[in-house]
Amino acid sequence: MNKTLLTTTCLAVLGLTQAASADTLRLLTWGGYAPDEVVEMFEEQTGHTVEVTKSNNEEMIAKLRATGGGGFDLAQPSQDRVMGPQMEFGIYKPIDMSKIDESLFIPSMLKATMANTTVNGDVYGVPHVWGTSGLVINTAEAGGVVKDYTDLCDPALAGKVSYRLKRPTLIGFAFAMGEDPFAAYGDEARYKEIMEKVEAKLTECKANVKTYWSGGDELMNLVRSGEVTASMAWDTGGWKLNEDNADITFVAPASGALGWIDTFVLPSKGQSDEAAYAWINFVMQPEIAAKITSVAGNFTASAGADEFAEDALKAKYQASFPQEAVDNIKWYPPVPAGLETIEGGVLDRVQAAN
Amino acid sequence: MTPDLECVDLVRRFGETTAVDNVSFSVPPGSFFSILGPSGCGKTTIMRMIAGFLDPTSGDIRIKGETVLDTPPNKRPVNMVFQHLALFPMMTIAENIGYGLRRQGMARDRIARKVDEALDRIGLPGIGARKVDELSGGQKQRVAIARCMVLEPDVLLLDEPLGALDLKLREHMKIELKALQATFDTTFVYITHDQSEALVMSDQIAVMNAGRFEQIGTGQDLYYRPDTPFVAGFIGEANRWKGRIDRVEGQVLEIRTDTGLAVRATGSGTLSRGDTAEIFVRPEAIHLAASAEALAHFDNRMKGTVTSTLFNGAASRVLVDNDVGETLEVTLPQTGEFANLERGDTVHVGWGAAQATCFAGAV
């Protein structure tokens, strides 16, 4: 972090003297999506400087909302968080697809993302990194028990289980309980019904939970120390823990892992669109995308980057995702307005339940 | 009669230093007893041992004949007026005075009555509801005493309570304290470094220096018949000489001072020829005259030059330089005879051997 800051500052000073056309790219992204090495290469090639701010979905949107879409030139919310906030707050600006090299993207993913982020005919997002969330399990202790999200409530694991108290948990439990919440996105009453079922389950399950984790590092510590043997988590977290302890790994739940795609969006008051487009086209190059994959642990939407990815990571991916599991991934559709209020109420009540 | 307070061979050490060194004294009932000494002499240590805040290293403290060494401060029949009075600022005057009575578990209406009585006795009726910081220095003083006196202690300790007052008020409070002591008819033990406070109020004064009592006596004893050079120097003003004894004629000694003068003085019988000695002569014992003849009957006479007159009303002084260059302080008689004395005038001074006190000097 400090190193990034230092190099960016140094380069910023150099850059000012070098190229008059050079811009500062203020990037609002996730940890690992803009590794120092990649930033340095980009700055060297283009003369732009990059300021990286690490964040998460909720905070990204809150930050952009607070400034009315200012303060950053490029942001990376998940694809299901583009359409709603845009309609509600107008914090993004349309992407000029002519400035993006579409050949760098996996076509199906690009198409799906564009479709999910189109408001009034304008495209607001292009895909970057994708991954799934599912279960991270210590197979030696909980391997036989946990096959799906609802198995986290098995009394055999009392006090050894953790998950987040956030919407992915609600969605995951809904699927595991045989519902299809995504299909009910358009039907608020039906969705409410599903969520009520999930709420009952989660309330009942609460006694089994050691704690609701809120940060990735917190979860990693819990699992690594053995205090938690089964948890809802991201795939990369499971693979990372696997390096320390071969028993721990990521498992795609029987009802399907939840797939997410983090996108590139342009904040409505961004000032260096040129630099933003340059960054997008730069990081989507297969070699660069592979570097990001090796740091972030997740695969990108860059076509052909697989060739450059590390074999170890590919092996872990294949172990966690047999073909039928890949087919079974549930990709998040855009969240319609109003659902989050229902979910919020459920989450609050679960937290307050005794 | 059993003394109200008696200290026997009292010793208190702090590490290597001995703050109180083998002090014994007794205070008869109803008397005003002062301990007078420079700061750091150990007088506060004695007071704190009597009050119970410090334990003596050895020795005994008896009140009305009973030892109180095993009695904690809150059970001792002794109360203390602190240097800065230590009134409780969070309470009203009435609550301050009633504090000790409340601790004794006295009924509320009785406390109120006693507090009113005490306020009457200190001449401040009706101020019970006021706050401490609304009172003047002198009023606080009286309240502090009343706060102790309602408990009817056998002995009241006062730790330089006048120190914080201005001069005028201090003079006034000296008289008032003495009157209060008479009103309450309680034994007061008063410590101070101000000799005038001690001399004016006390029945008995103990002069203390470096942990020891130099002399115990009435004010007159200390002033006119000091036992030690310290007392002679500490109480009142004095002209001093150091020298060696030339001749002994009964009580009268003739001393050759270090500056070469021959001085006749009175000393105790233990001194003999050849001993070093120290002579003290009070300024008011020295007579001033225009001619040598007028002083013919004095044992000691000398001529000098006025270098300065120090006007201070009745206590005015003249500084006179003698032939060997020493400066003598002489009281200026208020008879008008020397009203026009000026710097440079030649005068004659003289004093009797009886007024010059001689002690064995430090070698």
Place this chain on the structure above:
Amino acid sequence: MRSHARIGFVLLLTPLVLWLGLLIVIPHIDMLLISLRERISFGVYETSLTQYDKALTEPLYLRTFWRTAVMSVLATAITLLIAFPVAYYIAKMARGRLQQVLFMLCLIPFYVSELVRTFGWMILLRETGLISSLLQWVGLADQPVEMLYNDAAMMVGLVYTSMLFMVVPLVTTLESLDDSVVEAGYDLGGNGLSVLREIIIPHAMPGIVSGCIVVFMLSLGNYLTPTMLGGKDSLWFTEMIYNQFIVRSNWELGAAFGFMLLVLSSVIVWGVLRLTGRTLQETMG
């Protein structure tokens, strides 16, 4: 001369006015306005009291609100009980170097960030943590003991975080208590308890009140400690505000919560001042 003085006055006043205006008054007015809005549809808002109605009728919000208030009062009381003897020792019994060293010891934990301090407690209290291992090693427990993720752990964290802010005002007021006043209390027949009750505590009252106000506000507004140490049942009002603002993007309700918290803390501070018969001026000045 006069105009000079006036310029000086204006120059001195400007930072204060800017600070109060830009950082406190304007944001609060904005928050108030937001809390009085109701979302009708995309980008359309109406003025209404719906948010407050929601906040005051939903049992969950109310429960969290009162829980936070009660727990903060409790944390303040515990902090006072622990800090008072500590402060008394530092102010009245310790001398010279020891006094300084003890004071520094109270201060040192604040050299690191609150996050690090909270992590420190997590390392100590967790199931595989120091205390649990120690208990097993000594033989007092035969299996790992989980001490984290409950109200007690949260209380420990809150008290620890607040300690300094109670000790400092207490030490300051207790130092100003003349030793002879305490001695006079004993001399006139008081025992330890009555001297404490009638003399030391009344004297330390300004310090107690200002320390309690600061600690109460800190506890009420704490976010990190309750979420990290409190575990699955911990529900702190600040967490709900964060959730509404950041996670739910529901600024309207979040702002209403924020104002409820502001009113709550103001009412409790006012109540404490009334109860102890003090004014804010005396306590803070």
